[in-house]
Amino acid sequence: MRDLDETDVELLSLLAEDARRPFSELGEAVGLSGPAVSDRVTRLQEAGIINRFTVDVDRSQLRAGVPVFIQVELDSAAVETARERLRDADGVEHLFVTAGGDVWFYARAEAQNVREWVARLFEGIDLVDYTVTLVDDVEWTPTVDGVEFALTCAECGNTVDSEGETARIDSEVYHFCCPSCLSRFEDRYQQLEEGA
Structure with missing residues (x-):
């Protein structure tokens, strides 16, 4: 996953409102099937964009x-x-x-x-x-509206676009803006492993 499209952003917004929604309901909202939504959510998790699903407890x-x-x-x-x-x-x-x-x-x-x-x-x-x-009152309204999403290159910090690369190295997913950044990262990673 390199570029986040409008559907991904809409799914993130819907999940921020209620992460327990069934994939079929999310699919109806964005015009996809339940399995297609499941695939997108899995890719967002693997890309590190969705880290976890949690509960918002009203401690009051x-x-x-x-x-x-x-x-x-x-x-x-x-x-x-x-x-x-x-x-x-x-x-x-x-x-x-x-x-x-x-x-x-x-x-x-x-x-x-x-x-x-x-x-x-x-x-x-x-x-x-x-x-x-x-504090008298608290309102927590997580949202992704109005935020522009972009993945960051693990090597140089630049924005990763459709020309970028994604690699899984020792079960971690990394994103790179270009093949040369991927190559430099892999070389340095290998050197560190050999030196360990």
Whole structure:
């Protein structure tokens, strides 16, 4: 899969709204058969465009803590450590890293003492500063509308178009903008394997 066509983008949009829709229903919406939709979804998964299907849990219905939005200012060396810790932390639902290197996240904190909860989350990580904002309401509406999709060359970072190449190397799918990028990538990959 090199180019994403309008049908692929429409399927992504429909799946973003409800990933549990049957392929037959998706097919009716885009003018394809159920098996054709299944093939396209499989190709989108193999291309790494669809990473997983998930559940959007409304935690407010479960009464799981106080909803907060936290902005954290860290030393740049600590950003990746903080990101990894927050990714696995209970209660953290959405994690963002700004271009300036700040970490922002939406979570459901323990109601008793938010300061202690944050201190435990960042234990051993030097915090410069942080701000906690109590959230009144959350609306999460993932969409692919208005976004232009393009695959990126694994070798040079250029956009992969219809002239590009796709290769499976050790069960991973990689996309390349041209045959020479594919060749350079394969050569370097082989050298790394031989040196290992």
